[in-house]
Amino acid sequence: LSGDRNSISKAITIVENKDEASSALMKVLFLHTGKAHVVGVTGPLGTGKSSLVDQLVRSYRLKGEKVAVLAVDPSSPISGGAILGDRVRMLEHSLDPSVYIRSMASRGDEGGLSRASKDTVRILDAAGFDTIFVETVGIGQTEVEIVEVADTVIVVLMPELGDEIQAAKAGLVEIGDIFAINKSDLPGADKILYNLEPMLSVKELGWKQVAVKVSAKSSDGMRELVAFIDAHHDFLKKLRGSSSLPTSNRWNQELVERISDLVISDLTKRLPKDLEFIAAIEKLAKKEIDPDTASRQIAQRYISGK
Amino acid sequence: LSGDRNSISKAITIVENKDEASSALMKVLFLHTGKAHVVGVTGPLGTGKSSLVDQLVRSYRLKGEKVAVLAVDPSSPISGGAILGDRVRMLEHSLDPSVYIRSMASRGDEGGLSRASKDTVRILDAAGFDTIFVETVGIGQTEVEIVEVADTVIVVLMPELGDEIQAAKAGLVEIGDIFAINKSDLPGADKILYNLEPMLSVKELGWKQVAVKVSAKSSDGMRELVAFIDAHHDFLKKLRGSSSLPTSNRWNQELVERISDLVISDLTKRLPKDLEFIAAIEKLAKKEIDPDTASRQIAQRYISGK
Numbered sequence: 001l002s003g004d005r006n007s008i009s010k011a012i013t014i015v016e017n018k019d020e021a022s023s024a025l026m027k028v029l030f031l032h033t034g035k036a037h038v039v040g041v042t043g044p045l046g047t048g049k050s051s052l053v054d055q056l057v058r059s060y061r062l063k064g065e066k067v068a069v070l071a072v073d074p075s076s077p078i079s080g081g082a083i084l085g086d087r088v089r090m091l092e093h094s095l096d097p098s099v100y101i102r103s104m105a106s107r108g109d110e111g112g113l114s115r116a117s118k119d120t121v122r123i124l125d126a127a128g129f130d131t132i133f134v135e136t137v138g139i140g141q142t143e144v145e146i147v148e149v150a151d152t153v154i155v156v157l158m159p160e161l162g163d164e165i166q167a168a169k170a171g172l173v174e175i176g177d178i179f180a181i182n183k184s185d186l187p188g189a190d191k192i193l194y195n196l197e198p199m200l201s202v203k204e205l206g207w208k209q210v211a212v213k214v215s216a217k218s219s220d221g222m223r224e225l226v227a228f229i230d231a232h233h234d235f236l237k238k239l240r241g242s243s244s245l246p247t248s249n250r251w252n253q254e255l256v257e258r259i260s261d262l263v264i265s266d267l268t269k270r271l272p273k274d275l276e277f278i279a280a281i282e283k284l285a286k287k288e289i290d291p292d293t294a295s296r297q298i299a300q301r302y303i304s305g306k
Numbered sequence: 307l308s309g310d311r312n313s314i315s316k317a318i319t320i321v322e323n324k325d326e327a328s329s330a331l332m333k334v335l336f337l338h339t340g341k342a343h344v345v346g347v348t349g350p351l352g353t354g355k356s357s358l359v360d361q362l363v364r365s366y367r368l369k370g371e372k373v374a375v376l377a378v379d380p381s382s383p384i385s386g387g388a389i390l391g392d393r394v395r396m397l398e399h400s401l402d403p404s405v406y407i408r409s410m411a412s413r414g415d416e417g418g419l420s421r422a423s424k425d426t427v428r429i430l431d432a433a434g435f436d437t438i439f440v441e442t443v444g445i446g447q448t449e450v451e452i453v454e455v456a457d458t459v460i461v462v463l464m465p466e467l468g469d470e471i472q473a474a475k476a477g478l479v480e481i482g483d484i485f486a487i488n489k490s491d492l493p494g495a496d497k498i499l500y501n502l503e504p505m506l507s508v509k510e511l512g513w514k515q516v517a518v519k520v521s522a523k524s525s526d527g528m529r530e531l532v533a534f535i536d537a538h539h540d541f542l543k544k545l546r547g548s549s550s551l552p553t554s555n556r557w558n559q560e561l562v563e564r565i566s567d568l569v570i571s572d573l574t575k576r577l578p579k580d581l582e583f584i585a586a587i588e589k590l591a592k593k594e595i596d597p598d599t600a601s602r603q604i605a606q607r608y609i610s611g612k
Contacts, residue, residue, distance in 0.1 A: 023598050030596035251590045251597070256577055258601035259608065263573060264566050266609045271562055284557045290336035291557070292329045295564035302565065303572045 001032055003066070003128045005100065012102060015119040026119055032126035036068075037233050040150025041135045043172065047158045048182045051216035053133050057099060059226045065130035068100040072117050072136040100129065115261075118254065121149050147175050148253055152232045154178045154225075157196070159188030173199050177207055178228045184213035184220060207235055267302055274298065307338055309372070309434045311406065318408060321425040332425055338432035342374075343539050346456025347441045349478065353464040354488045357522035359439050363405060365532045371436035374406040378423050378442040406435065421567075424560070427455050453481050454556055458538045460484045460531075463502070465494030479505050483513055484534045490519035490526060513541055573608055580604065 011029070015022045039056075041049050053069055060067045093099040104117055117134070124132050134149055146153060155176035179196060181189050193211055200209040210228050214221035271277045280294040317335070321328045345362075347355050359375055366373045399405040410423055423440070430438050440455055452459060461482035485502060487495050499517055506515040516534050520527035577583045586600040 026598055027596045030598075031593060034593065248587050248591055251587045252578075254597055255583065255586060255590070255601055255604070256574060258597060259577065259583075259605045260570050260573060262601060262605035263569060263608050266605075267566060267569060268562060271565065272558075277561065277565075280561060281554050281557045284561070285554055287337055287340065290333045291560055291564060292332055292336075295561055295568060298561070299565045299568035299572075302569050 001029075001126060001128070005097070008100060008123060008127050009102075011123045012116075012120050015123065016104065016116045018116075022119070026122065029122055029126040033122045034125065036121075036125040036129050036132050038121055038125070038132045038134060038149055038151045039229060040146040040153040041133055041156060042137070042146050042153065042175075043156035045137055047156045048216050049135050049137075049156045052156055052180060052182055052214065053135050054093075055216045055219060055222055056133060056226070056229075057093065059222055060131050061096065061098065066098045066128060068124040068127075068129040068132045069102070070117060070120055070124065070132065070134045071101070071103040072114075072134065073103060073105050100124065100127075115258075118149055148250055151236055152177050152229055154180055154229070156180050156182050157192060158183045159186040159192050173209075176209060177203070177232050178225070179209065179211035180221075180225055181211065181213045182216055184215045185218065189213050205239060207232060270302075271298075276301075307335075307432060307434070311403070314406060314429060314433050315408075317429045318422075318426050321429070322410065322422045324422075328425070332428065335428055335432040339428045340431065342427075342431040342435055342438050344427055344431070344438045344440060344455060344457045345535060346452040346459040347439055347462060348443070348452050348459065348481075349462035351443055353462045354522050355441050355443075355462045358462055358486060358488055358520065359441050360399075361522045361525060361528055362439060362532070362535075363399065365528055366437050367402065367404065372404045372434060374430040374433075374435040374438045375408070376423060376426055376430065376438065376440045377407070377409040378420075378440065379409060379411050406430065406433075421564075424455055454559055457542055458483050458535055460486055460535070462486050462488050463498060464489045465492040465498050482515060483509070483538050484531070485515065485517035486527075486531055487517065487519045488522055490521045491524065495519050511545060513538060576608075577604075582607075 011025060013019075014025055041053055041056075043049055050071070053071075057067050057069060093101060102120065104114075104120065121132055121134060134146065136146055153175050155172045155178070157172075157179060158181065173196075179200070181192050181196075183189070190213075193213060196211050200211060202208050212221055212224045212228060214225050216222075276298050280289060280298060283289040284291060284294060317331060319325075320331055347359055347362075349355055356377070359377075363373050363375060399407060408426065410420075410426065427438055427440060440452065442452055459481050461478045461484070463478075463485060464487065479502075485506070487498050487502070489495070496519075499519060502517050506517060508514050518527055518530045518534060520531050522528075582604050586595060586604060589595040590597060590600060
């Protein structure tokens with residue numbers, strides 16, 4: 001709670017390892033969450049999300065804020081990518097006690113941000129960081145899941161992404177609060193902005209999506225981007241003052257996930273001892289039953305909410 | 307069942323769309339499965355799996371077999387990759403009525419081979435194809451899941467993969483029955499074979515893993531590869547004659563998955579109407595309860611296998 005780096009790292013390791021202590025830890029920490037502004041940064045591979053986040057860290061440090069970065073690497077084969085990214089960044093910010101950076105591979109979890117990354121955001125929130133950047137590659141489920149942890153979602157695009165971006169658009173345009181067209185020095189930045197603008201709309205809660213050209217390299221447009229982030233933060237603070245609307249949908253999703261995990265974990269333990277299940281496996285091998293019928297029959301007994 | 311191409315395509319579309327008819331369809335078809343030899347082909351990106359599969363199709367056609375290919379593209383953003391791969395191949399084999407090729411994107415499913423791809427293999431099996439190649443990129447879960455559908459697993463490697471292959475090795479070495487070092491004309495093919503050989507071991511059922519250098523371009527080594535595939539097929543046939551051992555583990559996994567899906571699908575429908583769930587969401591927003599405690603309390607009532 002006092003922001004001690006060793007304690008933070010230890011707490012994150014506990015939730016990463018799904019340690020027994022993690023339930024008790026998160027229960028206590030939960031009471032101290034809800035102060036940080038969580039900014040999700042996502043987009044296709046190679047759009048320069050990391051450099052942009054580094055620039056944002058610098059901008060928010062200049063405002064005197066404590067800043068944390070959680071980089072979630074969903075495709076990392078075992079650990080290679082994540083660890084490398086971590087080290088490169090550590091060099092730059094390692095001497096600043098008000099910046100905390102952590103990388104996390106989400107491999108093994110179902111295609112995106114894991115329980116551990118959600119709990120890590122809460123740990124960083126409880127530890128007193130004002131702004132927490134959660135960076136992840138927007139492929140598959142992650143682009144949806146970042147909405148579950150982030151208050152503000154920045155979608156990073158760049159010129160010359162071509163068809164790939166077209167394919168990703170459907171999902172990415174929907175989730176973004178702010179669109180950052182990075183590498184604005186490359187030709188085509190204006191074109192992508194021009195193509196994007198008619199797609200921007202007013203989101204559920206009343207926020208009008210905005211787009212801005214930036215260059216993480218030259219810092220062009222960074223001031224505008226920060227202004228947009230702050231404007232969205234203010235917008236949310238006003239909303240929250242009047243109702244709990246923006247958070248209830250997020251709690252809904254997280255609770256469904258958590259309950260599902262508990263139910264499945266129990267089911268997975270029970271089935272190998274379930275006599276009908278054991279019998280079904282023998283029958284399947286002999287083709288006396290088909291897998292669809294067998295699973296429906298057995299599931300019957302486990303579908304029974306009191 | 308007579309192998310009519312239009313019927314096969316229609317059946318696959320039915321299972322892909324999770325159409326209502328799919329349960330009834332798969333129930334009938336299931337009785338006609340179990341004849342085909344299912345060969346999984348996996349490995350890192352860029353190892354030339356597709357070209358190798360094309361060569362294998364040619365080899366098995368020369369033996370007079372009916373051959374099907376199912377290419378599962380786990381990373382395909384919406385559809386781009388899968389469709390392209392499909393068309394390139396169609397050109398070559400489109401005039402051969404004894405070859406059926408289908409591509410499938412597994413995006414949206416939990417990181418790998420989906421229910422639809424398993425059912426598709428059964429459809430192709432029932433349709434009378436002698437050998438079915440299931441090709442997929444070995445990233446994340448897919449490398450594990452291919453074991454669930456394939457009788458024989460070929461892991462495709464290539465020289466100069468460098469560190470990436472080192473990272474993938476742990477998972478890939480475990481699942482392969484046969485290792486094909488593709489692009490054997492490139493320098494380093496002998497080195498990779500030399501490094502791989504001490505890692506090969508005798509698998510659970512008694513099969514000794516083998517490795518072979520191949521070139522999908524020049525057809526070098528293809529004869530040996532085919533001989534290894536056939537040897538593994540014979541090995542399995544002998545095993546199956548004596549017991550149902552090799553299939554029971556697969557049924558175990560598939561049944562657990564199917565039952566879990568049914569239970570979760572039911573849970574997801576019930577929770578929004580569950581009064582304690584609704585109350586918990588309000589309490590979470592007010593921090594009167596933490597998500598871990600709330601989900602454990604609610605899950606209690608759904609964990610109740612009779």
